[in-house]
Amino acid sequence: MTLAVEQAPAVQLEETVVAENPVDEAVPPITSLLSHLTLMRLMISRDFKGRYRGSLLGALWPVIQPVGHLMLYTFVFCVVLKVKFGADASTSNFGLYLMSGLLAWGAISESFSRATTCILEMPNLVKRVVFPLEVIPIVVALSSAATQVGGLLILVLCAVVYQGGVHQSLLFLPLIALPQLLFTVGVSWILASLGVFVRDMRHLITLALSVWMYMTPIVYPASALPANLKFLTWINPVAGIVSDYRRVILEGRLPEFGQYAFYSAVSLFLFFFGYYFFMKTKRSFADVM
Numbered sequence: 001m002t003l004a005v006e007q008a009p010a011v012q013l014e015e016t017v018v019a020e021n022p023v024d025e026a027v028p029p030i031t032s033l034l035s036h037l038t039l040m041r042l043m044i045s046r047d048f049k050g051r052y053r054g055s056l057l058g059a060l061w062p063v064i065q066p067v068g069h070l071m072l073y074t075f076v077f078c079v080v081l082k083v084k085f086g087a088d089a090s091t092s093n094f095g096l097y098l099m100s101g102l103l104a105w106g107a108i109s110e111s112f113s114r115a116t117t118c119i120l121e122m123p124n125l126v127k128r129v130v131f132p133l134e135v136i137p138i139v140v141a142l143s144s145a146a147t148q149v150g151g152l153l154i155l156v157l158c159a160v161v162y163q164g165g166v167h168q169s170l171l172f173l174p175l176i177a178l179p180q181l182l183f184t185v186g187v188s189w190i191l192a193s194l195g196v197f198v199r200d201m202r203h204l205i206t207l208a209l210s211v212w213m214y215m216t217p218i219v220y221p222a223s224a225l226p227a228n229l230k231f232l233t234w235i236n237p238v239a240g241i242v243s244d245y246r247r248v249i250l251e252g253r254l255p256e257f258g259q260y261a262f263y264s265a266v267s268l269f270l271f272f273f274g275y276y277f278f279m280k281t282k283r284s285f286a287d288v289m
Contacts, residue, residue, distance in 0.1 A: 101218035116195035167252030186270030
């Protein structure tokens with residue numbers, strides 16, 4: 001999917017970048033990103049608004065798509081296969097648990113999928129020396145996260161209706177969202193860079209994401225995994241993220257801090273590694289493209 005900002009006049013983007021100081025490759029990622037906040041706000045706004053511009057249902061698609069997947073998976077796994085979360089075997093309870101997992105996975109997988117082509121779709125910006133290409137994968141990640149935020153609001157409202165209230169553990173939501181965002185941005189930088197050099201990356205990531213989803217306890221509870229596969233919930237950062245979302249939103253419990261520490265450390269590492277990998281390889285983008 002092409003970033004909507006590509007439709008914006010190049011001169012306007014260039015003026016925005018020139019107004020900000022270009023950042024050297026040796027600068028830490030946080031400093032680099034903070035120096036381009038104005039540009040990122042502009043690009044995220046254009047991307048989010050432009051993704052559904054011209055479509056019949058427009059801004060309703062960010063709601064229709066997850067609801068459609070929710071209904072499909074609920075029918076297959078709850079009604080047909082009789083999968084259940086906890087002691088409550090009701091369809092509504094399954095739907096809440098499923099939605100809490102699908103929202104996080106949807107934002108992560110959409111960002112990874114789009115990241116593989118986000119640089120290739122903007123050859124005009126690659127050739128502009130002053131343009132900070134590192135913000136493009138961030139725009140993809142944050143635009144996808146914006147859809148998840150809207151979905152989480154709907155999930156909380158549904159939980160209020162079904163469970164009769166909200167839990168104080170909701171205060172821990174930002175604590176889970178931060179490592180998720182770091183993880184998504186870090187991997188998106190890596191995929192965006194690899195996508196320039198390996199044109200098959202977009203096809204490979206489609207297959208990898210399908211396998212990854214079913215290795216993650218999204219449509220089934222983690223307790224359903226055989227004992228010899230329990231390690232998958234620890235080595236898979238997304239499994240920990242999904243599990244903690246369910247704990248704080250639906251179960252009123254604190255995050256599992258052992259697992260939280262692990263996926264936060266992995267997310268932080270990938271964030272810094274992804275940034276420096278992207279900055280190191282972006283010098284060759286113009287030659288390859």
